[in-house]
Amino acid sequence: MTLQIAPDTALRDRLAKREEAHKYSYGHAVVLAGGPGKGGAARLAARAALRVGAGLVTVLAPQAAMAEHAAQLTAVMLSPLADGYALRGMLQGDRRINAILLGPGLGLQRAREMVPAALACAAQAGDDAPGRALVLDADALSAFAEEPQTLFQALRGRAAVLTPHLGEFARLFPDLAAQLRDGALTRVEATRHAADRCGATVLLKGAETAIAAPDGQTALHRAVGDMAAPWLATAGSGDVLAGIVTGLVARGLSPFEAAGTGAWLHAAAARSFGPGLIAEDLPEQIPQVLRDIGV
Ligand SMILES: NC(=O)C1=CN([C@@H]2O[C@H](COP(=O)(O)OP(=O)(O)OC[C@H]3O[C@@H](n4cnc5c(N)ncnc54)[C@H](O)[C@@H]3O)[C@@H](O)[C@H]2O)[C@@H](O)CC1
Numbered sequence: 001m002t003l004q005i006a007p008d009t010a011l012r013d014r015l016a017k018r019e020e021a022h023k024y025s026y027g028h029a030v031v032l033a034g035g036p037g038k039g040g041a042a043r044l045a046a047r048a049a050l051r052v053g054a055g056l057v058t059v060l061a062p063q064a065a066m067a068e069h070a071a072q073l074t075a076v077m078l079s080p081l082a083d084g085y086a087l088r089g090m091l092q093g094d095r096r097i098n099a100i101l102l103g104p105g106l107g108l109q110r111a112r113e114m115v116p117a118a119l120a121c122a123a124q125a126g127d128d129a130p131g132r133a134l135v136l137d138a139d140a141l142s143a144f145a146e147e148p149q150t151l152f153q154a155l156r157g158r159a160a161v162l163t164p165h166l167g168e169f170a171r172l173f174p175d176l177a178a179q180l181r182d183g184a185l186t187r188v189e190a191t192r193h194a195a196d197r198c199g200a201t202v203l204l205k206g207a208e209t210a211i212a213a214p215d216g217q218t219a220l221h222r223a224v225g226d227m228a229a230p231w232l233a234t235a236g237s238g239d240v241l242a243g244i245v246t247g248l249v250a251r252g253l254s255p256f257e258a259a260g261t262g263a264w265l266h267a268a269a270a271r272s273f274g275p276g277l278i279a280e281d282l283p284e285q286i287p288q289v290l291r292d293i294g295v
């Protein structure tokens with residue numbers, strides 16, 4: 001049965017912060033950024049992760065892009081990160097980093113190096129203790145268009161969420177995208193097959209966002225009718241969604257829960273802001289959405 005996503009009491013409780021907690025109770029998310037002039041997407045995502053309640057969020061950027069990020073970031077932290085070797089060292093040395101976002105503005109070449117390094121340090125899916133989870137979006141997906149099996153082999157069994165739009169989905173799963181276009185598969189069915197094939201949670205974006213976990217669970221978020229959010233059709237809104245999902249896994253939600261909750265929060269923030277929305281507005285609207293559902 002496909003879950004229809006809506007806020008409930010359990011969700012409100014999961015999103016609240018406890019009186020006695022401190023920042024490390026809510027995880028440390030890192031967002032990998034690409035080269036100079038390409039940092040906007042990573043900053044949007046990082047801000048969203050912090051707004052949704054991750055305890056700490058750090059943008060990891062190449063040295064050449066540090067000055068640009070430093071001029072723009074305040075609550076979000078910033079560190080230099082040269083290459084995949086340095087990423088492995090950082091992740092092996094700091095177990096408190098429990099959520100990693102790769103893709104927004106990362107660049108295809110940097111993604112090919114960083115994604116395998118990050119996956120090698122991710123938790124096994126289904127571990128009892130909440131481990132380190134990855135969110136892969138944008139360039140982290142497109143980078144493997146020529147060899148999706150390489151990505152799927154590295155992903156299998158890891159705690160991860162893939163957040164493709166239909167174009168990115170077609171690059172990794174061309175046969176499933178073709179069957180979706182032909183009507184041979186529904187959106188939920190295509191997403192379920194994709195999750196089964198890659199061994200990770202898949203969130204297929206769009207006005208109807210389908211989510212599937214490798215264990216067969218599925219969910220659907222329909223931003224249509226009363227729930228429409230058409231102003232989300234703006235550059236960078238997907239980067240913000242990836243950041244929201246990353247913030248939620250940093251807070252300890254499972255990849256499947258984080259994907260569903262993130263899809264709902266993202267559209268609710270767009271509806272709450274209304275016409276004229278641009279991507280920067282989405283993270284700033286999250287506090288209002290949280291208040292509206294009683295968090
Ligand atoms: N403010 C920023 O800094 C922004 C940075 N961005 C970054 O820019 C990089 C490249 O993004 P692009 O937008 O060029 O790459 P995309 O992969 O989104 O777009 C390339 C092509 O994919 C197809 N496509 C896009 N969306 C589709 C959809 N929903 N359904 C079907 N086909 C679709 C179209 O043919 C499009 O020409 C990424 O790293 C991304 O994160 C973008 O997210 C836009 C905003």
Ligand SMILES: Nc1ncnc2c1ncn2[C@@H]1O[C@H](COP(=O)(O)OP(=O)(O)O)[C@@H](O)[C@H]1O
Nearest residue numbers: 165205206207223229232233235236237238239
């Ligand atoms: N008409 C629409 N109704 C609801 N949501 C939409 C609509 N158009 C786009 N979205 C949402 O906006 C986001 C766009 O993401 P994406 O295509 O990756 O853009 P970008 O790469 O510019 O960030 C996705 O979450 C998608 O579900």
